[in-house]
Amino acid sequence: SQQGEEDPQALSIQEGENATMNCSYKTSINNLQWYRQNSGRGLVHLILIRSNEREKHSGRLRVTLDTSKKSSSLLITASRAADTASYFCATDAPTDTGRRALTFGSGTRLQVQP
Amino acid sequence: DAGITQSPRHKVTETGTPVTLRCHQTENHRYMYWYRQDPGHGLRLIHYSYGVKDTDKGEVSDGYSVSRSKTEDFLLTLESATSSQTSVYFCAIGRDTRGETQYFGPGTRLLVL
Numbered sequence: 001s002q003q004g005e006e007d008p009q010a011l012s013i014q015e016g017e018n019a020t021m022n023c024s025y026k027t028s029i030n031n032l033q034w035y036r037q038n039s040g041r042g043l044v045h046l047i048l049i050r051s052n053e054r055e056k057h058s059g060r061l062r063v064t065l066d067t068s069k070k071s072s073s074l075l076i077t078a079s080r081a082a083d084t085a086s087y088f089c090a091t092d093a094p095t096d097t098g099r100r101a102l103t104f105g106s107g108t109r110l111q112v113q114p
Numbered sequence: 115d116a117g118i119t120q121s122p123r124h125k126v127t128e129t130g131t132p133v134t135l136r137c138h139q140t141e142n143h144r145y146m147y148w149y150r151q152d153p154g155h156g157l158r159l160i161h162y163s164y165g166v167k168d169t170d171k172g173e174v175s176d177g178y179s180v181s182r183s184k185t186e187d188f189l190l191t192l193e194s195a196t197s198s199q200t201s202v203y204f205c206a207i208g209r210d211t212r213g214e215t216q217y218f219g220p221g222t223r224l225l226v227l
Binding site: 033040041090101104105 | 154155218
């Protein structure tokens with residue numbers, strides 16, 4: 001079963017606008033990460049936020065985490081056509097064997113129109 | 115792609131044949147992972163490895179086996195490929211097990227006819 005679920009599944013905006021993607025998860029986590037995937041490529045790590053953090057910034061990216069609501073959001077400000085990609089959240093939580101692994105959501109497809 | 119290669123990059127095979135995918139890293143990272151990516155499911159963990167000869171099952175391990183005899187190589191084998199195993203397979207590596215950043219390979223597109 002998927003731990004993280006992104007919302008919306010697809011988002012289309014104009015260049016210069018802000019893009020917000022949300023992620024909800026089910027169990028307690030140690031951290032939450034956001035990854036980006038360009039078409040036909042592997043995933044690239046964007047940002048990690050730990051369970052004791054509420055907000056984190058990296059360039060034009062802003063991530064928030066609300067552990068009480070089990071949700072996170074990724075904000076991309078002043079979007080560019082090059083930001084067009086799929087964005088995935090991933091949660092770090094114990095597996096059935098007690099070991100830890102990342103569990104990925106199904107992603108948000110972002111289209112930034114020039 | 116952070117010193118990670120996957121081979122082959124594309125493969126077409128027939129139902130019932132065995133298939134082995136290879137992941138090779140030059141980063142000397144201890145942890146390695148195999149995922150599959152299908153529309154509507156995101157990435158799902160198949161198997162992972164915490165070191166040489168130390169592997170564990172992920173969420174969708176049925177029909178797959180893995181081996182890790184060297185730090186740099188992690189092999190994924192489909193013992194008898196089925197059409198449901200048509201997918202894009204990604205290998206990832208990580209420095210530690212504490213849910214830190216993973217680095218992904220370019221992926222292998224597998225089509226099982």
